[in-house]
Amino acid sequence: MIALYNNKIWKLVSYVTALVLIVPMLVMLLGGVSASTQLFLHLWQTVLPTYLENTLLLAFWVVLLALLFGVLSASIITQTNIVCKHQLRWLLLLPLAMPAYLVAYLYTDLFDYAGPVQRNLRTWFDWQSANEYWFFDIRTLPGAALMLALVLFPYIYMLTRGTFEQQDQNLIRASRLLGLTAKQSFFKVALPLARPAIAVSASLVLMETLADFATVQYFAVNTLTTAIYDTWLGYGDLGAANALASILMLLILFVVLAEQRSRTGLRHQSARPNLKRELIQLSFGQQILASLFCWSLVVFGFLLPIILLIIMAVQYSDITQLSALVSTGINSLKVSVFAATIAVFIALLLGLYQRLHADKYRHLPLQISGFGYAVPGTVLAMAMLSTLGPVDHWLNEAVEFLGFAAPGLMLSGSLFAVVFALVVRFSAIANGTIISGIKQIPQSLDYAPASLGVNLLGSLTKVHLPILKPTIMMAWLLVFVEAMKELPAVLLLRPFNFETLSSQVYQLISDEMLEQGALGAILIVLFGLLPIVLLNKHKEKV
Amino acid sequence: MSTLLTIEQLSITLQDKSILSTLDLSLNEGDILGLVGASGCGKTTLLNAIAGFIKPSTGRIVIDDNLLNDGEHCLPAEQRQVGMIFQDYALFPHLTVKENIAFGLSKLSKADQLEQIDHLLTLLKLSDYRDSHIHQLSGGQQQRVAIARALAPKPKLLLLDEPFSNIDARLRNELMVEIRLLLKQFKTTAIFVTHNKDEVFTFADKMAVMAQGRLLQLDAPSIICQQPNSYQVADFLQLGSWLPCQINATSAQSLLGKVNLETSDSKRESLLYLLVKPSNLLLKVSTDANNHMNAQVEYISVTEQGNHYYLSSLDDSTDDESLAFSKLSVYSDIVLSLKQKVALTIRPHHYLFFDKPT
Incomplete structure (x- = not known):
């Protein structure tokens, strides 16, 4: 215009x-690029490959888990007759308010060797030491990924749910008239149409993961962000910190480009989003599984941590x-x-x-x-x-x-x-x-x-x-x-x-x-x- | 009557695309001009250039001896004294009816403002709504507010961008008559854009037909209908259907027979198109010696004016393919069936031949 x-x-x-x-x-990029090749070589020969590997691995696991949590919950909420739908609909957003490092700390407290869970297990089963049983170790890379995914999945949930709700119901009706069941219509029409939104939200999760510092630092998982922090505050080496930051920045740039590409596909707007949709009717068993899934996301992503915090606050x-x-x-x-x-x-x-x-x-x-x-x-x-x-x-x-x-x-x-x-x-x-x-x-x-x-x-x-x-x-x-x-x-x-x-x-x-x-x-x-x-x-x- | 608006050699290029080219136009004080043309022909662009929302590449726009535009200078929109009624009315949603109308009056004293607003509110039957917000009004009321707001600062020229397109068809005519009276009462010069020629007949004194960034014809609507100056004008206004004719010095030969030309003008032997209005065609079905069948029914619809038929020439009627016609429009009370053959003749009238632009 x-x-x-x-x-x-x-x-x-x-x-x-x-x-x-x-x-x-x-200026930082310039500093990073012009940092002496010797320095870079040194970084490459020592710590950089591990940092990079950890960063990418973490990103991979977080996005995978968040996709599982987010897309599945959004699908259940919008497409099925799950009970307590109206409550779950907004409850599933709440984990977004929880900083991952808080969740990480609280769950470590809860689940590690000295924590109440393992302590109680040991008393019940009369185990004497850690050698007598297996218990997952939360302070690991997959543990960090789980913590991050638990609080980041609402990004995916929110955008995917929004897309499902905005979809033109006449498309679904057309698909039903062409002989597909509600379930088939979901997999053949609704889900493919939501793909751009899922991609956009997944790249948001990816960005947040790459940016996370506190969780990985607390879990002692060395990624690029913790490396930058240590290099600067620990060794006072501005050049090396700049070089690491530049690498992270390039990674991010890559994600941003991917995000903008997916965004161009984000155009399926509807003039008729309010038409009544036909829901997939869950059997009793499915109902229980779906509820269990959604409620555990709400409980572990928000309710349990906030309750633990409140108890702490009251006690101390x-x-x-x-x-x-x-x-x-x-x-x-x-x-x-x-x-x-x-x-x-x-x-x-x-x-x-x-x-x-x-x-x-x-x-x-x-x-x-x-x-x-x-x-x-x-x-x-x-x-x-x-x-x-x-x-x-x-x-x-x-x-x-x-x-x-x-x-x-x-x-x-x-x-x-x-x-x-x-x-x-x-x-x-x-x-x-x-x-x-x-x-x-x-x-x-x-x-x-x-x-x-x-x-x-x-x-x-x-x-x-x-x-x-x-x-x-x-x-x-x-x-x-x-x-x-x-x-x-x-x-x-x-x-x-x-x-x-x-x-x-x-x-x-x-x-x-x-x-x-x-x-x-x-x-x-x-x-x-x-x-x-x-x-x-x-x-x-x- | 003196000339209010003069546009000379106006050209506008937007994003390397020529929208208007060397357009000339002038309008007398107090006249209402209806600007018609297919969508994308540059009507709205012309309006925006006059209002000052687009800077022309070349050309002059003069209103009331004030130069608004020439090659270099471009008077800002707010200094032009040109009012506009937008297609969506563009009423300020955060202001009341009264505040909307007062918007362009800040140069007046408070008392004068109130007087002017009250006058307009009464005139436009909006007095009951002076403190309402815009979303509380109906479409017709919103348009009245838009008109009151635009007229309040007493613009020299009022521009209306498809003002009736959002109005219910039943209300439209009534509203057009009402607004026309109002503009005449204010002696307002106005230009309005539409793609509906019927609106021009109801609303305007003058009609301008545009196509592809050019002004094709400007005249009183009745004159344009009787004397369109080109194939494009007649075709856009759907003044009739087209019959291909081979022109000789004194006559024109078509598949419907030969007609004699009143004046043997200098048109040499060539293929031209005769504009035939439905009323100038005579349709017969009886088979006697005088009538030979020369057309057949291709399409039938029923209208208020009787049965409407599209007729095409018969396949075997001629060797000369260029004279074949496919869509002659005829109204008749006779009931015909599809593919039925009929005899068509042209009533003698003032013949209009045009070259078909390629």
């Missing part, structure tokens, strides 16, 4: 903003914990409010630029600014360090040259770096929300103000922004919540002695003392629930 305006300042600001958001990653909470919680909570709040506000502002700037401006490449700033979402927090942290570090040095020299005292690490050692990283990482969420809001505005509303003699500024303040108000609030909240939960970037970039909720919980987990932070952990989960509740409500309304 035709766009109306050509505001030069807006254009400049848009491109510069997009550039600023992506420059750190480019005291006043000192509460005051620590308040101070870290305020820190988290501060960081998240900054990040959400800036990200939403940028999304509006670039989203409305794309919508209203006559520039052949008007989509470019928005696209560029959204790229950070795919980038793992650890990689992003390396990007910030390798960009802001030199800028800080340069600033210090400049200030000293002018005869003042050096201000220290103003950018890389302050909240600035944390907020910057969060904005880069979560801009895509703000962008996506704002853009879908903008798309809801009919194109003719862009033209109407001009036809009534009102200029760009008037159009923005009187039409676009007022109409977008609910969208803006939604985008802000989503980024806010994600920023509250973000761990690895904060862990690597936070100023000395600065703890957020998530970094504190993680520290306590590392020290095997989660009891001290159970309240904080519950808070993180509650924040995680917020967007799920909101998005679910929002979807139901639309």
Whole structure:
């Protein structure tokens, strides 16, 4: 369509903003690529193959398990007459709010040798030592994969369920009239049509897995993210960390491309999603199996961990914990409010630029600014360090040259770096929300103000922004919540002695003392629930 | 009456595709122009160029002696004093009826605004809805609001983009008459785009037919119907069906016989197409010496005007394939059956021959 305006300042600001958001990653990549081949060779001969192998293996298992959990549960919920369907429908989303590292810690506590499960088994069967029986070991790569899949499968569940529900029921009716049973229609029509959605959601799970840091670190499974963390914090080797981060980044880029390819197939929209669908009738045995499957996902992915956390909180909470919680909570709040506000502002700037401006490449700033979402927090942290570090040095020299005292690490050692990283990482969420809001505005509303003699500024303040108000609030909240939960970037970039909720919980987990932070952990989960509740409500309304 | 809008040599290229080419058009003050043409012919693009939503590649647009566009300069849309009624009305969903109408009036004082709004609300029978939100109104009411909003700032020219396409067929005619009266009352000059020629007859003073980015003919609707200036115009407006004729100096020979030409114009021997309206064809089925069968029934439908037939020439009637016809449209009270042979003759009338564009 035709766009109306050509505001030069807006254009400049848009491109510069997009550039600023992506420059750190480019600097890091440059640093990674130009890291001496000797260093790379060294990495390759020592640890890199194991890291890579672990990363890929983990990704493989997580995606496989999450597909099994997600597609199967979505199919059961939408296509069969399972009991308690309406409850399960939203209960299955809840595990998304559970950070994988929390689940990992809680289940280790529960299932390892000293945990209550094995202890009780030993008393019941009178076993004396671990040699007398077999019990699965959770602190392994498959264990980590299971933990991640348990909390990531809702991505697949959500998108697949959505596609099934949006499918044109006349297609299914046509297939029935052509002689297929409900079950056959599902396998021959509904499932193939859902393939693009499944692929997209699987790549989301893949990205999250590649980005995971805390779970694998806790399980001592060495992947690229833990390697980056150790190389930088353990050995202080920026070059090697950059090289590792660059490799991870290339992996991610690969996934992003795959995701965008699948997205182009995501176009089977329906005008008749509300037609009544005919459900596959489960036999008694099938009913029990299906219920068992869905309920165990809900229980192990959400209910059991949250109950364990609540028990911990009740048993161990005291006043000192509460005051620590308040101070870290305020820190988290501060960081998240900054990040959400800036990200939403940028999304509006670039989203409305794309919508209203006559520039052949008007989509470019928005696209560029959204790229950070795919980038793992650890990689992003390396990007910030390798960009802001030199800028800080340069600033210090400049200030000293002018005869003042050096201000220290103003950018890389302050909240600035944390907020910057969060904005880069979560801009895509703000962008996506704002853009879908903008798309809801009919194109003719862009033209109407001009036809009534009102200029760009008037159009923005009187039409676009007022109409977008609910969208803006939604985008802000989503980024806010994600920023509250973000761990690895904060862990690597936070100023000395600065703890957020998530970094504190993680520290306590590392020290095997989660009891001290159970309240904080519950808070993180509650924040995680917020967007799920909101998005679910929002979807139901639309 | 003075000329309000002048468009000279307007060309528009979008994404390396020529949408409009060297288009000229002028419109008198107070006239309502109906712009028709097949979809994709550039009607809406022309409207958008006049409104200032598209920058033309070359050409001039002048309204009331104000230059809106020439090769370099392009007056921003908000400074043109051109109003528009959008196909989807583009009413602001977050504002009330009153606030929508007030939107373009911010330059007036509050008191003047209120007076103008009240005047329009009364005129458009919207007084009961002044504080309603848009989604509470029916389609017809929404259109009235759109009209009130567009007229409020007193634009010099009002553009309407398929304004009646969203309106129920039964209501449409009524609404068109009503709006036409309103525009006349305001002495508004207007251009409206449609693909429905019947709307032009009801709504417009002038008609412009466009095809492939060019203006083919601009005149009063009745004149265009009687004197279309090209095959394309007559064909688009479906003024009749086409009979191939071989033209000689003084006569035209077709499978339906020979007709004498009133003026022996300079058209040399050539194949042209005669525009035949159903009323100019005489259909007979009786077999006497004077009538020889020269056509057969291919398609039958029943309409309010009697039976409607499509007739084709007989396969063995001629060696000259170029004279064969396949779809002559005739209305008749006689009941015919498929493939029935009939005798067709042309009534003498003012003959219109056109070259068929290839």
